[in-house]
Amino acid sequence: MSKNLVQFMIEEQRQIPGASDDLTGLIGDIVTACKQIAHSVNKGALIGVLGSAGSENVQGETQKKLDVITNELFIKANEWGGHLAAMASEEMDDIYPIPAQYPKGRYLLTFDPLDGSSNIDVNISVGTIFSILRCPAGSIHPTAEDFLQPGTEQVCAGYALYGPSTMLVLTTGHGVNGFTLNNDIGEFILTHPNMTIPVDTQEFAINMSNQRFWEAPVQRYVDECVKGKSPGGREKNFNMRWVASMVAEVHRILSRGGIFMYPFDTKEAGKAGKLRLLYEANPMSFIVEQAGGMSSTGRGSIMELKPTGLHQRVPVILGSRNEVERVVGYHKEA
Numbered sequence: 001m002s003k004n005l006v007q008f009m010i011e012e013q014r015q016i017p018g019a020s021d022d023l024t025g026l027i028g029d030i031v032t033a034c035k036q037i038a039h040s041v042n043k044g045a046l047i048g049v050l051g052s053a054g055s056e057n058v059q060g061e062t063q064k065k066l067d068v069i070t071n072e073l074f075i076k077a078n079e080w081g082g083h084l085a086a087m088a089s090e091e092m093d094d095i096y097p098i099p100a101q102y103p104k105g106r107y108l109l110t111f112d113p114l115d116g117s118s119n120i121d122v123n124i125s126v127g128t129i130f131s132i133l134r135c136p137a138g139s140i141h142p143t144a145e146d147f148l149q150p151g152t153e154q155v156c157a158g159y160a161l162y163g164p165s166t167m168l169v170l171t172t173g174h175g176v177n178g179f180t181l182n183n184d185i186g187e188f189i190l191t192h193p194n195m196t197i198p199v200d201t202q203e204f205a206i207n208m209s210n211q212r213f214w215e216a217p218v219q220r221y222v223d224e225c226v227k228g229k230s231p232g233g234r235e236k237n238f239n240m241r242w243v244a245s246m247v248a249e250v251h252r253i254l255s256r257g258g259i260f261m262y263p264f265d266t267k268e269a270g271k272a273g274k275l276r277l278l279y280e281a282n283p284m285s286f287i288v289e290q291a292g293g294m295s296s297t298g299r300g301s302i303m304e305l306k307p308t309g310l311h312q313r314v315p316v317i318l319g320s321r322n323e324v325e326r327v328v329g330y331h332k333e334a
């Protein structure tokens with residue numbers, strides 16, 4: 001019999017001594033949000049949601065209409081349930097404390113409501129990324145400071161991928177499981193139990209147009225991959241992919257291995273990388289490591305970083321263990 005996500009979560013919680021069903025309730029609300037987002041993304045131009053919103057987010061990026069809509073959907077689905085003290089999103093300047101009319105809970109939720117939004121108008125896969133933390137100060141007056149916890153403190157992380165199928169991939173620290181949305185019954189069904197990342201790969205993903213801005217270790221690694229079996233290269237040839245939706249890249253890596261890099265670059269002064277620690281790098285690192293992969297800034301573990309700001313950016317190198325270790329080794333040698 002096929003198992004849906006809520007049933008899977010309840011059964012998993014029963015096996016963990018002391019686990020509360022609060023987390024299952026919260027994940028249920030997140031699932032609702034992802035189904036609503038899947039619906040909007042899928043209807044696209046039919047309901048007039050494509051194109052720019054004409055506004056900018058706190059990071060100076062132009063917002064798409066769907067960045068704003070999906071942010072709102074995510075908040076509305078998660079604010080009422082009594083599981084959360086506050087939320088923080090890539091698309092909001094400050095944290096969002098749970099409004100006074102709702103009961104407060106003991107978790108914090110961070111999210112990127114629409115990842116890969118540059119792809120939305122060209123009908124290429126996009127996603128939603130989320131991470132759940134405990135609220136350290138209790139649930140009464142959560143502050144931005146409460147969110148600045150290392151990724152190792154995450155209770156749960158996941159993403160929804162709005163591709164040819166809508167999928168939800170999740171970890172609570174006991175491996176990684178993938179669910180596919182059956183639109184006929186409106187349920188996510190367990191289709192990809194125990195997802196694991198092969199330790200070796202012949203596929204790398206990086207935005208090559210930034211090549212001249214990379215540091216020497218990444219230059220060296222990519223140069224060797226491109227050379228493949230020719231002199232100065234590697235023992236094998238490599239293939240390259242770049243979707244420009246991190247969710248889609250991570251999903252490919254969970255499915256068949258690979259290495260994904262958005263490394264440190266000197267393109268814009270003051271930006272340590274492009275991807276955001278709390279909304280993208282930490283949740284994806286948790287998932288990748290739970291699937292047997294590895295994640296690093298190049299110089300050290302992403303999840304051990306103590307965040308210094310809500311919207312902090314970090315270099316990200318993640319995927320198949322042996323390749324990530326090689327890139328980290330090149331950083332050490334340099």
Ligand code: AHG
Pocket residue numbers: 061090112114115116117118207244245246247262274
């Ligand atoms: P977002 O749409 O949430 O801003 O994230 C886009 C991110 C990530 O998904 C992707 O890997 C990367 O930005 C693509 O960046 P480039 O356009 O620089 O390739």
Ligand code: MN
Pocket residue numbers: 112114115116246280
């Ligand atoms: Mn993103």
Ligand code: MN
Pocket residue numbers: 067090112113114115116117
């Ligand atoms: Mn986004």
